[in-house]
Amino acid sequence: MLFGRKDRNPIRIADKKVVEWKYTTCGYCSTGCSIEVGLNAEGNAVASRGHAEADVNRGKLCIKGIFEHELFDSAGRGDKPLVRDKTFDAYQESTWDAALDTMADKIKGIQEKYGRDSFAVVSTGQILTEEFYTLGKLVRGCIGTNNYDGNTTLCMASAVSGYKRSFGSDGPPGCYEDFDHTDCLIAWGSNLPEQHPIIYWRLKEALEKRKFPLIVVDPRVTMLAQFADIHLPITPGTDVVLMNSLMHVILDEGLEDRAYIEAHCNNFEALAEEVAKWDPVRAQRVCGIDEDTIRNVARLYAKSGRAMSIWTMGINQSTHGSDGVTGINSLNLITGNIGKPGGTSLSITGQCNAMGTREWSSCSGLPGYRALENPEHREEIAKFWGIDSSFFPEKRGLFQTDIFPAIETGQIKGLWLVATNPMTSMPNTARTRKILEKLDFLVVQDCYSDVETTEYAHMFLPAAVWAEKTGTFTNTERRYNLVRPAVKPKNTSKADFDIFRELATRFENGQKIHFPETPSGAFEEMKQLSKGAGRTLDISGMSHDKIEQARGIQWPYREGAEGLKGDQRLYTDGKFQTENGKANLIPLAFVDNNEVPCDEYPFWMNSGRVVEHFHGRTRTGKLGNLNKFSPTPYMEMNPDAAKKLGIKHQSYVRIVSRRGDAVVLVQLTQRVPSNMVFIPFHFYDCVNRVSLGLLDPYSRQPAFKQCSVKIEHVDQDEAGRLNVERRSF
Numbered sequence: 001m002l003f004g005r006k007d008r009n010p011i012r013i014a015d016k017k018v019v020e021w022k023y024t025t026c027g028y029c030s031t032g033c034s035i036e037v038g039l040n041a042e043g044n045a046v047a048s049r050g051h052a053e054a055d056v057n058r059g060k061l062c063i064k065g066i067f068e069h070e071l072f073d074s075a076g077r078g079d080k081p082l083v084r085d086k087t088f089d090a091y092q093e094s095t096w097d098a099a100l101d102t103m104a105d106k107i108k109g110i111q112e113k114y115g116r117d118s119f120a121v122v123s124t125g126q127i128l129t130e131e132f133y134t135l136g137k138l139v140r141g142c143i144g145t146n147n148y149d150g151n152t153t154l155c156m157a158s159a160v161s162g163y164k165r166s167f168g169s170d171g172p173p174g175c176y177e178d179f180d181h182t183d184c185l186i187a188w189g190s191n192l193p194e195q196h197p198i199i200y201w202r203l204k205e206a207l208e209k210r211k212f213p214l215i216v217v218d219p220r221v222t223m224l225a226q227f228a229d230i231h232l233p234i235t236p237g238t239d240v241v242l243m244n245s246l247m248h249v250i251l252d253e254g255l256e257d258r259a260y261i262e263a264h265c266n267n268f269e270a271l272a273e274e275v276a277k278w279d280p281v282r283a284q285r286v287c288g289i290d291e292d293t294i295r296n297v298a299r300l301y302a303k304s305g306r307a308m309s310i311w312t313m314g315i316n317q318s319t320h321g322s323d324g325v326t327g328i329n330s331l332n333l334i335t336g337n338i339g340k341p342g343g344t345s346l347s348i349t350g351q352c353n354a355m356g357t358r359e360w361s362s363c364s365g366l367p368g369y370r371a372l373e374n375p376e377h378r379e380e381i382a383k384f385w386g387i388d389s390s391f392f393p394e395k396r397g398l399f400q401t402d403i404f405p406a407i408e409t410g411q412i413k414g415l416w417l418v419a420t421n422p423m424t425s426m427p428n429t430a431r432t433r434k435i436l437e438k439l440d441f442l443v444v445q446d447c448y449s450d451v452e453t454t455e456y457a458h459m460f461l462p463a464a465v466w467a468e469k470t471g472t473f474t475n476t477e478r479r480y481n482l483v484r485p486a487v488k489p490k491n492t493s494k495a496d497f498d499i500f501r502e503l504a505t506r507f508e509n510g511q512k513i514h515f516p517e518t519p520s521g522a523f524e525e526m527k528q529l530s531k532g533a534g535r536t537l538d539i540s541g542m543s544h545d546k547i548e549q550a551r552g553i554q555w556p557y558r559e560g561a562e563g564l565k566g567d568q569r570l571y572t573d574g575k576f577q578t579e580n581g582k583a584n585l586i587p588l589a590f591v592d593n594n595e596v597p598c599d600e601y602p603f604w605m606n607s608g609r610v611v612e613h614f615h616g617r618t619r620t621g622k623l624g625n626l627n628k629f630s631p632t633p634y635m636e637m638n639p640d641a642a643k644k645l646g647i648k649h650q651s652y653v654r655i656v657s658r659r660g661d662a663v664v665l666v667q668l669t670q671r672v673p674s675n676m677v678f679i680p681f682h683f684y685d686c687v688n689r690v691s692l693g694l695l696d697p698y699s700r701q702p703a704f705k706q707c708s709v710k711i712e713h714v715d716q717d718e719a720g721r722l723n724v725e726r727r728s729f
């Protein structure tokens with residue numbers, strides 16, 4: 001193929017000699033793009049392209065998706081199961097059978113000695129839904145520990161909690177197509193162009209066809225903020241105050257949708273009483289947005305016929321994360337903007353299958369959004385699995401962020417980590433390290449043996465990566481999409497699905513419960529469990545083949561459904577999953593409990609992501625084309641603040657908090673205000689050495705985005721050497 005003028009160095013795109021394209025779904029973010037992986041005659045993955053007929057991405061992929069095929073053979077993949085008696089002894093290679101025998105024995109030993117809940121399991125948002133369902137069966141039905149959670153507590157827990165408090169159930173009610181209908185959009189703490197590039201592309205396309213105001217609430221001038229009509233650089237951790245004040249103006253000026261409130265909402269008077277306290281004059285002093293802008297935005301939002309809000313970690317990762325979500329929901333409820341095209345409250349999910357774990361993993365309850373607290377639900381699942389319902393606990397156990405402190409206090413002695421790397425992703429690395437070192441038995445199950453947490457484990461189980469396996473992911477808009485294997489599992493790595501099944505046979509209940517041999521068998525069970533009057537999470541009309549044919553189907557999609565489209569929106573009839581069917585308006589008192597800048601630690605430390613990398617870089621750090629664009633741990637700093645401290649662009653500095661310190665390269669930029677620094681969290685031994693992570697009272701999610709730091713000069717040569725060491729994975 002030739003591009004450009006023929007007589008002047010035309011760019012040639014190498015012919016990769018693809019003989020077959022395999023349908024699958026991207027394994028990074030929750031956008032849910034349909035991908036085709038190209039195989040050459042030898043069966044090697046050599047190219048990736050977006051699927052032109054997929055509704056989500058319509059042929060597009062972002063920079064991570066384009067290089068997905070390079071992943072299978074990337075460095076550091078696990079080869080064989082590894083075992084050792086003591087942390088820091090040399091690992092011995094093992095067979096799968098021997099490793100799983102040891103694992104089952106160790107779990108049983110710990111449970112016999114210290115009780116069933118003394119062994120904990122923390123999973124992820126990154127394995128397939130059928131794997132989640134199977135893991136749930138194993139943990140809830142066979143191992144029987146109640147201390148079972150996922151890394152989604154670091155990510156989506158506030159959204160889940162807020163949705164449940166407002167609407168009586170989890171499940172994002174909107175869809176990407178809402179961009180095509182809305183008249184006003186507020187994005188709260190969400191940087192779509194970098195973190196969900198293809199959702200951003202959908203938004204941009206909608207904006208090109210039909211202009212509507214885009215309002216971005218973020219203390220940083222993110223890429224999305226640069227494109228916004230109005231940017232609200234909010235004081236960190238004060239979104240709830242802004243929400244209260246927006247609602248204050250709306251009620252004060254009579255801009256609310258009275259009919260909708262009366263027909264579909266509980267508790268309006270209590271909400272009105274609280275927001276009455278937050279006139280813009282008072283609110284501006286707390287949230288840093290001037291009173292006129294607050295009034296202007298409130299009027300824009302309430303007067304546009306259809307308004308929507310989206311949000312991501314700027315809201316969820318906060319000490320008022322769950323409250324913030326209910327605040328956004330209330331803003332939409334009082335303006336009648338739920339369940340209608342362009343009027344919605346849509347949390348933008350994080351990991352590729354953060355939705356799948358919420359739906360089916362049994363982490364915080366039982367499969368299909370069932371609750372441990374509900375005796376009928378316990379009975380129903382126990383019967384379906386063929387065990388006694390008394391085996392289940394009667395309320396949920398600890399969240400991930402409470403499991404770790406319970407290891408510290410000795411209540412929990414053993415831990416199994418499935419597809420999560422707390423050494424990089426949990427706040428306060430020094431504390432995390434000490435906690436992991438305290439364990440009698442730690443198993444890490446990951447595709448990459450060089451993941452940092454393996455250093456503290458007693459056993460490493462090599463898992464297959466996403467497109468070496470079969471199953472489904474659910475994306476941000478409740479759409480099931482299909483992952484088909486493009487290649488075989490590398491080395492002796494196994495699909496997580498098979499690891500769970502094989503471990504289950506080693507437990508007593510594993511003999512009683514049927515574990516289907518294939519992911520589609522597990523999918524059939526999920527379908528059975530999803531059926532029922534009034535269930536929104538109904539997938540009974542789907543099958544793997546149908547999902548592929550449709551390139552993704554949204555739930556609910558009931559048995560006998562015609563066509564290949566599920567419901568685009570929830571709550572279109574204004575009926576919610578609460579006792580009286582009405583949504584709850586929740587008054588939000590503001591509690592100012594963050595670690596705020598002071599004389600000694602004068603900067604806010606904010607953290608997040610860049611487009612090229614995904615989390616702890618186990619994948620993107622090894623792909624040349626991604627890593628070369630963002631090879632170094634760095635920190636955004638305002639030039640005025642730097643000048644005062646005598647800090648130069650591209651010099652190294654040490655950031656210090658009450659927890660620890662880290663050395664980073666400075667990038668001077670106006671993206672951050674003069675009292676804030678921003679650091680991507682992708683690098684090990686960096687931002688989370690410093691972070692605090694106070695917990696939200698409802699969701700137990702850490703406030704990764706707020707703490708205070710000071711900045712010190714360091715020896716440039718020494719820091720440079722340290723940095724090179726850190727980059728070489």
Ligand SMILES: Nc1nc2c(c(=O)[nH]1)N[C@H]1C(S)=C(S)[C@@H](COP(=O)(O)OP(=O)(O)OC[C@H]3O[C@@H](n4cnc5c(=O)[nH]c(N)nc54)[C@H](O)[C@@H]3O)O[C@H]1N2
Nearest residue numbers: 189190191195236237312313314350351608609611614615
């Ligand atoms: N390239 C890439 N994409 C990803 C990921 C990745 O690692 N890399 N990870 C995926 C996952 S799991 C997730 S959860 C998402 C995260 O997606 P996003 O949440 O969009 O990304 P972040 O950069 O973590 O945070 C978003 C913004 O929150 C802002 N913020 C900080 N404090 C506040 C505050 O007090 N109020 C408000 N309103 N905003 C605040 C930050 O300045 C930041 O710009 O991305 C997903 N997509």
Ligand SMILES: Nc1nc2c(c(=O)[nH]1)N[C@H]1C(S)=C(S)[C@@H](COP(=O)(O)OP(=O)(O)OC[C@H]3O[C@@H](n4cnc5c(=O)[nH]c(N)nc54)[C@H](O)[C@@H]3O)O[C@H]1N2
Nearest residue numbers: 151155419420421425445446447463607615616618681704
């Ligand atoms: N400071 C700060 N810290 C943060 C955040 C922040 O914004 N700031 N964000 C938080 C958020 S939102 C999140 S989601 C977490 C993410 O933090 P982690 O959960 O630690 O995320 P990853 O680094 O993606 O770790 C997932 C691991 O699973 C492995 N893996 C991938 N696919 C598979 C598979 O199919 N099977 C198995 N067995 N393993 C697999 C990967 O190799 C990787 O090692 O970080 C949180 N930490």
Ligand code: SF4
Nearest residue numbers: 026028029033062065
């Ligand atoms: S936007 Fe997300 S799902 Fe789509 S290609 Fe990029 S990383 Fe993959």
Ligand SMILES: [Mo]
Nearest residue numbers: 154155350351
């Ligand atoms: Mo996340």
